[in-house]
Structures are given as structure tokens and as C-alpha cells.
Amino acid sequence: MDSMADPLDIDVPVRWTDLDAYGHVNNAAMVRLLEEARIAAFWQPPPEQIALGAPPPPAALPVGGAGAAVSTVIASQRIEYARSLEHRFDGVVVRLWLSRIGGASLSVDYLVLTRDDPAGEAPYASARTVVVLVDAETGAPVRLPAASREQLEQLRGEPLSFRD
């Protein structure tokens, strides 16, 4: 695709408890799958965990989990479901890219796919999260550093359009 240089494909395992009693991945669980993909894409594991096999993050945002100086806040999230997802031992593939790179925020667009659909033709869900970088102490927005910005440009792609 011209317009989407390099979306990332992140494998995310589905847990048995992601399903609800309808036998489908519950909509709140789908939000967790997106979150795990986003963390794998953007958070920095400590070096000693990378040494132990944690995948180094493909994009270099200066953020991490508890204890990091910069943390992320979700400003908004939207998701559309195309069909229901059942338990899959092979997990899902979350394809993600950046549909907007702002001063202190990013719009992450996603397709939730399975491994038998590398072309992304029949996504289970499509979604967008607006993430804001904030100072973990004060909560004030933190500007994306120039170095991150350059790397993030590699992930820039066309925005999804949503029905509702």
C-alpha cells in the first residue's frame, strides 16, 4: 500500500477468560487485546527483560509501565465489530499504524485479524485509540521527542473510517 508504509503486526494471545458466556471474546476483552498490542509496539521493556527474551519494541516511545517518568493516558477509543471472535489457540494478529501524530498525542488505528488473513481482508474489528503522553508525576502532556517522532513517521498510515 502506498499510504501505509509499515503497519506493525503484533501477535496477541487470546485467553480463555476473554470469552464471555456467549462464547465470544467480550468487547471489554477486545479492548485488552488492543492494549497489549499497543504496549508491545510502544513501551520500552527494561534492558534486563529484553535480555531474557522480551521483544524489543519496534517503535521508540519514551514510555513505560509503572514507575516510568512518562506514561500514557487514553483520551478516547472507538471500536467497530465486524463479527464475533471465538477462542483461538493461535491468538490474533493486531495490525496497527498511526493515523495521526500530534504534538503530545498519537492516534493508533488497528485491525484485529487472524493469521489466515495476512491481507487483512476480513478483520474481526477495527479500532482507534487516541493516546496522550503525560508526565507520570504531574499529569501534564509531554511533547513527543524529535527522535521518537522520526521513528513514528515510519508507522504513519491512512486513517480508518468508521460507520457510526
Place this chain on the structure above:
Amino acid sequence: MDSMADPLDIDVPVRWTDLDAYGHVNNAAMVRLLEEARIAAFWQPPPEQIALGAPPPPAALPVGGAGAAVSTVIASQRIEYARSLEHRFDGVVVRLWLSRIGGASLSVDYLVLTRDDPAGEAPYASARTVVVLVDAETGAPVRLPAASREQLEQLRGEPLSFRD
């Protein structure tokens, strides 16, 4: 309000595990709070559970949980966060109304409030879910029965507007 005859206020307890390591209700957990409010508003408890104290649902959708003939499917969901929500022993109040009543679907709009804000001036989050009624066997959309429709009209209100 003229335009919003009768929004429903549903008390939803916050669980300790709704918080993540940032000390805030995680965005996936917020989706669960909305789901619990929606279930309290629209699903029919079995009569023997009402006899034991389950609140009878304020609106009469012909749907239920596992085993019911008609079930609900989430077509889409969007949510905007105004500020972070911490653990609250007094839970949250989810204010909800219908911003659209379709043939087989409903748009449920919500504000996530706390009890000290009955006027709804400082919501933690605002959200919308598009719910479709489907036949639990076939998955085919099920038209809202006329009787439900009349009751649901009592809940009709103005659509929220969303930033993103």
C-alpha cells in the same frame, strides 16, 4: 431537560481489579462498567432472581444472558475520557439514555459520573454503544417488538457529541 426525558442512573460498583498499576480504572474496565449498566437497564432477570432481590429492569428489552432466545451484539463502541477515575467504595453512577432507536438496534449514550455530581457536570467519561438484537440461534437481527419500542421511547435523549 427538554430533550432528554428520562435518562437512567445506574449504580455500578467499582472493583479493586478494575484499577491498573497507574492506580486508575483501566480503559477496558471502564467498558465493563458500561456493560454492567447496560445489562441492568435492559436485560430481563429470571422471575425467581427478581424475587430474591435482583432489580427489575427499568426498560423492557426482550433479551437476557446465556440461554435467552434473543441476545445482544455490540456493533460499535466509542468512549472519551475526561479524567482518570480512582478506586471508589461508593462506585460510579452510569447515566444512560437512547440517542437512536433503530429497527433492530439501539444507540446507548452514557456519562460516567459519581454520586457527588447529580447534575452531570463533570463526567469522567462519555460513551456510546450501538447494540443490535439478534436471534441467539441464527445470529440474524431481530426487530424491536412494538411493546419494547414504546417503553424505549421514554429513554430517548439527545446524542452526545464526541471530539474525535
Place this chain on the structure above:
Amino acid sequence: MDSMADPLDIDVPVRWTDLDAYGHVNNAAMVRLLEEARIAAFWQPPPEQIALGAPPPPAALPVGGAGAAVSTVIASQRIEYARSLEHRFDGVVVRLWLSRIGGASLSVDYLVLTRDDPAGEAPYASARTVVVLVDAETGAPVRLPAASREQLEQLRGEPLSFRD
């Protein structure tokens, strides 16, 4: 009962997502129900949340959630399932008492009941959690204050026996 002066009965709502695709409350979700009962029994809500309707805790442990000076750590937990629990709009009743009051720790015993079984004859599950009070900063065990101890004695009861 002679031996169990005053067990506490705590109403705990069951959430739709507590169920897994077997249609039953998943065993990890059951652990959450026990946790919510324990928090309702022992943690201190901030006064302003009590003013807004948070139930004051029946027992006065000097502990709270995030930010409290004393926090609780789970040393061990065991649970036995008698039969599977389905979605209940009327929630469950978690009956709990203290089977042991140690220097810095408590053994909390529980029965998971429903409201149609006030005599506790057919529990869904029986469980025990060993909770240790620790200094939230240092992690060091904190002795139960004498004042708490007196109140906790009101909750003392016979230990459950477990099969396995």
C-alpha cells in the same frame, strides 16, 4: 452456632464477564468475588465516600487501597468448588469469618452462597485466604493494633475443613 458468633454476609454483584464460555463463573472470577467481599469487610473507605453512600466497613482494619499506609498482601488462598455458578442478577452472598487471628495476619474463611440459602446449606464454593498486613512503603509485616484485634474477635469462627 456456638462457634461462629458473627459471620458477615456481604452481597457481591456478579458481572457478565465473570462468566467464561462454559457459561459459569470462572475460577479466577470467583477469586475476585472473594476479594470484593474482603475489601467490603475490612478496608476503610475515605469519609467523603461514606458520606456518598459507601457502606462503612463492619470491621476496623487499619488498611485501605492505593495510597494507604498499611496495605494487605495475600499469603495464600485455597478454594473448593461444590458446583458451578451461573450468571445471577441477584448476585451472590459471600459469608465470611476469621478462622485465625495472628500477630500480623488473618485467615479469612468464606462460603459463597445465594440469597435463597440463608442457612448456608449448599455453598457454591468454600475458601480461605491468609492475609498479611504490611507497611505499604517497606513491605514489612505490621502488627494488628489492639483496637482492631478486639473488633476482629467478634468475627472469629471455626475453620472450614478442606478435602484436598
Place this chain on the structure above:
Amino acid sequence: MDSMADPLDIDVPVRWTDLDAYGHVNNAAMVRLLEEARIAAFWQPPPEQIALGAPPPPAALPVGGAGAAVSTVIASQRIEYARSLEHRFDGVVVRLWLSRIGGASLSVDYLVLTRDDPAGEAPYASARTVVVLVDAETGAPVRLPAASREQLEQLRGEPLSFRD
């Protein structure tokens, strides 16, 4: 080890939402990690998911998830925590073996480890789950087939001992 021929080491990712506001993997989340390890060890993925990369299960129990003829029920679970587990991008290693092989049931013993501790010297938690095979329709216990039994013997090991 003589007594523990072949424990299985299963990599289980830790999710951000497994942590609670204390910054540790919550005790209910730990139960989910054990469940995911058990599923990876014993449930049969459908062949088409194995073709797509789902790991074939190391042990051949005739069980699966929703829709399988034989399902599993948890009879009991116990867990002891040695120290708290923080967020880990490299996940945990759940080491598991069978401390008892009954007619229709198994006792699965586990240590929750990290990758820098292959000798299992400093487990975060140790646990046991008693799993019963049941007919998914009737709920009646199902005897372990002879073929499974032989394979399961490879996993037999010494029972853990628990403090409480």
C-alpha cells in the same frame, strides 16, 4: 530429578491489566496465568489452528474449550505467594507437573517462575489445581482414556507441600 521426570515449562505473557493498583499481579490474575498454562498443556487446539501456529499441546487430554465433548471442571485450587510479581515484558514461566493421576481427575502442581530462574529456586508462587474431566452435556465425570493416561504418566512428579 528422579521424582519429577518431565515437568512442562509454559511461557505465559503477563498483561498490563493483570496488575492492580498496588503495582503487582493481582491474585485473581495469577489464577488466570495458571489457567492459561494448563490450557496450553492439556487442551487440544483444532487442527486448523495448529496449522496456523498454535502450539500442539504437549499432553493429550481429550478436552477442549467451548463445544468440545469433554470439558474440565476445577474441583479445587490452592496457591501460595512467595513474593509479589510486577509487570514483566518477558512474561512468566509456569512450570507444571501432575502430582496425582486419578480415575477422572488430575492434580496439577505449578511453580510460577521467571526466565532468569531455570532452576526454579525462587518461585513467585506455588499452586495446585484439581481438575475433573466431565461430559460437557451431562456434567458426569469422564474416565481418563488409557492412551491419555500413558502420556500423562510422563508428567508425574512429586507433590508440592503447602504451608497452610
